[in-house]
Amino acid sequence: MIPAAFEYVAPTSVEEALAALAEHGDDAKIIAGGQSLLPVLRMRLNAPEWVIDLGRIDSLRGVRDGGDHLVIGAMTTHHDVGRDPLVHEHALLISKAITHLADAQVRHRGTFGGALAHADPAGDLGAPALALGSTFVVQGPGGTREIPGADFFVDLFETAISDDEILTEVRVPKHDGWGASYEKFVRIAHQWPIVAVAATVRLEGDTIAEARVGLTNMGSTPLRAHAVEEALAGRPATEDAVAGAAALVADGTNPPSDLNGDADYRRHIATVMTRRAVLAAAGRG
Numbered sequence: 537m538i539p540a541a542f543e544y545v546a547p548t549s550v551e552e553a554l555a556a557l558a559e560h561g562d563d564a565k566i567i568a569g570g571q572s573l574l575p576v577l578r579m580r581l582n583a584p585e586w587v588i589d590l591g592r593i594d595s596l597r598g599v600r601d602g603g604d605h606l607v608i609g610a611m612t613t614h615h616d617v618g619r620d621p622l623v624h625e626h627a628l629l630i631s632k633a634i635t636h637l638a639d640a641q642v643r644h645r646g647t648f649g650g651a652l653a654h655a656d657p658a659g660d661l662g663a664p665a666l667a668l669g670s671t672f673v674v675q676g677p678g679g680t681r682e683i684p685g686a687d688f689f690v691d692l693f694e695t696a697i698s699d700d701e702i703l704t705e706v707r708v709p710k711h712d713g714w715g716a717s718y719e720k721f722v723r724i725a726h727q728w729p730i731v732a733v734a735a736t737v738r739l740e741g742d743t744i745a746e747a748r749v750g751l752t753n754m755g756s757t758p759l760r761a762h763a764v765e766e767a768l769a770g771r772p773a774t775e776d777a778v779a780g781a782a783a784l785v786a787d788g789t790n791p792p793s794d795l796n797g798d799a800d801y802r803r804h805i806a807t808v809m810t811r812r813a814v815l816a817a818a819g820r821g
């Protein structure tokens with residue numbers, strides 16, 4: 537289908553974009569890579585009168601070193617984030633997750649910020665961003681504010697970004713030397729996961745000193761598997777110890793039931809994927 541007619545504006549600064557957002561309010565929608573918004577417009581699930589394109593705002597693009605964290609601009613494409621040497625060195629989990637995200641065409645158009653702002657519980661970036669303790673920076677008429685990862689994802693397709701705000705960057709704490717793995721369970725390659733698990737671990741010898749585990753599609757938002765993380769800390773990186781911790785993965789989750797599988801099936805898959813992800817992150821996969 538063809539989208540309903542809309543007016544189009546492509547500002548070159550965040551301030552101009554915010555002014556357009558303030559002027560058109562509920563009648564406006566931001567477009568980043570368009571990989572999620574365009575299908576929505578084409579199916580006429582949304583028909584904004586104004587579309588505000590962030591694609592010409594250069595300041596929103598790129599990855600830079602922020603000291604103890606990386607700064608990933610909201611308009612950086614999945615392709616550019618996935619190939620970035622800083623991301624590979626300091627936030628390997630994100631590099632790993634992006635290798636599983638969609639196909640090359642989508643990765644060249646879709647953006648890091650667009651995917652996180654879209655807040656699809658089956659999206660591949662929420663769980664790694666959450667597991668790494670990311671902070672989300674938004675800009676609005678009142679200035680800039682930082683939203684901790686734990687508060688960013690509110691519900692299905694809903695974040696803490698207000699209607700008059702734009703996500704400008706994501707700050708990802710460095711996890712130098714941590715192993716990482718993203719295990720995605722799909723029926724068809726390049727699809728959204730039925731369940732996926734993001735795991736990153738810091739080893740001291742053969743012991744898992746610290747672990748961080750995020751879950752995709754195990755609830756209405758990406759989740760942290762705190763029970764698994766606590767059970768792994770200080771344990772040997774062995775198949776038995778990891779399997780014991782992975783058995784706790786369903787704690788606090790509320791997985792959906794759909795044509796791909798019911799909630800119990802997803803709980804089972806999550807247990808298997810968690811064991812695989814943690815072992816692979818620990819170099820034992």
Ligand SMILES: Cc1cc2nc3c(=O)[nH]c(=O)nc-3n(C[C@H](O)[C@H](O)[C@H](O)COP(=O)(O)OP(=O)(O)OC[C@H]3O[C@@H](n4cnc5c(N)ncnc54)[C@H](O)[C@@H]3O)c2cc1C
Nearest residue numbers: 568569570571572573638646647650651653659660703727
């Ligand atoms: C065929 C196909 C396969 C895909 N497979 C996967 C997959 O396997 N895994 C996966 O995770 N994703 C997948 N995607 C989605 C893809 O990752 C999109 O890039 C992503 O969901 C949206 O990013 P975008 O930049 O295209 O955002 P857009 O589609 O432009 O915007 C998405 C939403 O976010 C809002 N928004 C965008 N940027 C901002 C901002 N800076 N501030 C505030 N709000 C903003 C928009 O208003 C809109 O509501 C797939 C998409 C397609 C078309």
